[in-house]
Amino acid sequence: MVSVIGGDDSIRLLPLLDADLIRAHPKAFVGYSDSTVTLMQFLKAGVMAYHGPAVLTDLAENGGIHPFTRRGLEQAFGTEPYDLSPAPEWTEAGQDWEDVAAQEIRREFQPGDGWTWLQGDAPGEGHLLGGCVEILDMLSGTPGELPPELWHGAVMALETSEDVPSPAQVGYWLRNWAAKGVLQRLSGLLLARPRDYTPEMTAQLYVWVRRVLKEAGREDLPVVANVDFGHTSPQLTLPLGAQVRLDPVAGRVTVWP
Template identity: 75%
Template sequence: MALRFVRPPRLVPGSRVAALSLSSGFVTEVMGRYHAGVRQVAAGFGWEVVPAPNALRGPEYLDAHPQARADDLHWALRNPDIHGLVSIIGGDDSVRLLPFLDLGLIADHPKVFLGYSDATVTLNQFLRAGVMAYHGPALLTDLAENGGMHPFAAEGLRRALVDEPRPFDLAPAPEWTQAHVDWEDETAQAVRRPFQPGDGWVWLQGEREAEGHLMGGCLEVLDMLNGTPGWPVHELWQGAVLALETSEDVPPPRQVGYWLRNYAAQGLLAGAAGLLLARPRDYTPEMVEELHGWVRRVLREAGRGDLPVVANVDFGHTSPQLTLPLGGRVRLDPAAGRVTVWP
């Protein structure tokens, strides 16, 4: 039987969105970038971004007080004047919030939560609470993109969070970048980063259509979450289309293979409906080829040579990125080269 998750109310012009530092408190070192994100969100969608009470207290305070970060999430959920939540930036330790999180509040006050990277921890707590969550831009990344929000990222957000719910097809980005920019240099904010032409998706295997609910996130963060009380129960993974991406840590392709072997050992690959594999950040062409080889190898070992797999999808740590509704339905059609989402 297909799992169903509660869809949070849409965000509309005038919505107030809480900015949360659930991971790093780095934002206080790049406040010009923060204000650029606030301005671009207001201009693009008409949302008012409101910092949560502890969000701007700095990296030292937030590192020492993980409960304060969890308190911010709870504040945003309880506050009737807050309509959505957005991660300011990632990091590497939001797994420390698990002892303090109240899944009942998430279930009782379903609201849009948007983020990626270390926000993978929180995204999966929303799924554990039965609420859809949105793997997509953070405030300091695509929302504060140099030279203005990229139309591809803006359209992805609009279809997932703003428009009336209806199926839509994902598409490859027409261009992409992983170029580094110094966020402390406020003069660079108005200068567009260099982009390279998009090179489309790669269908690695699978011939038959498949459909399931989206699960996943950043592989490195999922590895930290694996085995903790915050790891989704086995039933949540069954029938899922896995959306998996890697970070700027650039894990070697063989490491991705080892993580997938763990999923095979847990039975997650046996019960999966499909796999969306993100464009890997800072991989050479040779590493990409090796990565695809490892994915095919592990799926073959797991007896899932039939699993439809589409790689080079634009989500995660390259820009612009799609917004994926975790918990929402997705259909993969390898013959047509089509991925359809129900947000």
């Protein structure tokens, strides 16, 4: 199953999603953004879910699916360990899905800018959890929220949407997780390239992340930012529930699907 596109109302599905049914009839579900709601319910049911491209945003890419996106899907659905890698190019340009003539015109991409390791001197390893930060916050206090114990030992992956939450707002959400005791239990943190951020906003985001982690006593936590997943193209597919290892010294992120 693949999400067609995101939105803002998947939370209305919560009364209709049966964890026992998901567990008894597991399917592979791929999506991101608002689909974080469904991804979390799969994880609560003990079924691996895939934070990755939707149909209209990357799979139906004008000019054909990007090789980086294709490779990320193939790796995530494979059986061998693999290293994540930075995209060679990226874009935030939109696509005109109604213009048939434009379907063969490739979007304009810019050279890849690599990852940024924010902190950490030792590797961290754990099961991968996360999604769109706005949707995870929307789930807070609802039956769809991941219980704190599922975060114990996890590597958290967070991405921001085209709503462009401010760096301070992201910091406030991180403080919320610190108040719940989540940050204190993590093994690592993956931050996506923030959608529509200026360089100044990105710098402020990194200040906030380090500030909140220091407040939580987690200056040791390995953190890598500007990773190619979420609201960016091309994007990686993250197999949520799989094991992942962050090695800040080697600059490697290894996944065991």
